Amino acid sequence: MQSVADCAAVPLLEQESINKLMGLAVFGEKVASKIYLLMADLKEEFAPLLTKFARMEAQHGGWFLDASRKNGIEPDKEFADNELGYLISQVDQHYADKNFEALAIVQGFIVESLAIATYESFLPIAHKYPGTHEVFQKALDEENYHVDWILRYLRLRFFDAHEEFQKLAEYANIQGIDCIGGTMMNIAEYLDKIGMSGADCAGAMMDGYTQLLEKVGFEQRRATKHVVNMFMPLFHKYRRGEKTK
Numbered sequence: 001m002q003s004v005a006d007c008a009a010v011p012l013l014e015q016e017s018i019n020k021l022m023g024l025a026v027f028g029e030k031v032a033s034k035i036y037l038l039m040a041d042l043k044e045e046f047a048p049l050l051t052k053f054a055r056m057e058a059q060h061g062g063w064f065l066d067a068s069r070k071n072g073i074e075p076d077k078e079f080a081d082n083e084l085g086y087l088i089s090q091v092d093q094h095y096a097d098k099n100f101e102a103l104a105i106v107q108g109f110i111v112e113s114l115a116i117a118t119y120e121s122f123l124p125i126a127h128k129y130p131g132t133h134e135v136f137q138k139a140l141d142e143e144n145y146h147v148d149w150i151l152r153y154l155r156l157r158f159f160d161a162h163e164e165f166q167k168l169a170e171y172a173n174i175q176g177i178d179c180i181g182g183t184m185m186n187i188a189e190y191l192d193k194i195g196m197s198g199a200d201c202a203g204a205m206m207d208g209y210t211q212l213l214e215k216v217g218f219e220q221r222r223a224t225k226h227v228v229n230m231f232m233p234l235f236h237k238y239r240r241g242e243k244t245k
């Protein structure tokens, strides 16, 4: 197994990048865990299951932390707090409004989608960090399981009420996508540094998100239009932002 001393030879920028990305993974899992606990608190009938999901998310964070330590990676908490703060304040607001569905949408469509897109993209380069492939693959399998549950819940809850669902998805997701999509733009250079593709990650997230909408009952064209409508202002904003730098 590669030792911490071996990792000291990794160029600084690559080291900084993996510290930031692992920070997002470790502390993002804490956010995921928190959201499931808040959801459990709002719907008693699902509390045992959602509390279990919260424990699974906390465990993912623990696995990533252990794997980081074994590879000389220091998850960057300050960076993660800064990127995730905006999302956490939205989550707190949905909880204060007792809006279980909005929390389910943010969790299923934003938090889980981001985890799935980044963990899938990480797997091909995981061999560079011994012990990470196994835990990211396990976490990925469990995130897919969580998404399946949320989709099933939303499909039943909004059966024959697609307009209502679309309004809620727009309400809950536009801000969420602004936050997470912005984070994806911000981390693109770090992804590149460790050999991941920012474009692949963003593409995987948009594609995954579209498929989620289809599974809840949107027709493909409508789902695509909905996703483009939500993501395009973000791309414009960041492209304009890049040009003015």
Ligand SMILES: [Fe+2]
Pocket (backbone or CB within 6 Å): 029, 032, 056, 057, 060, 115, 139, 143
């Ligand atoms: Fe997780």
Ligand SMILES: [Fe+2]
Pocket (backbone or CB within 6 Å): 032, 057, 112, 142, 143, 144, 146, 147
């Ligand atoms: Fe999950």
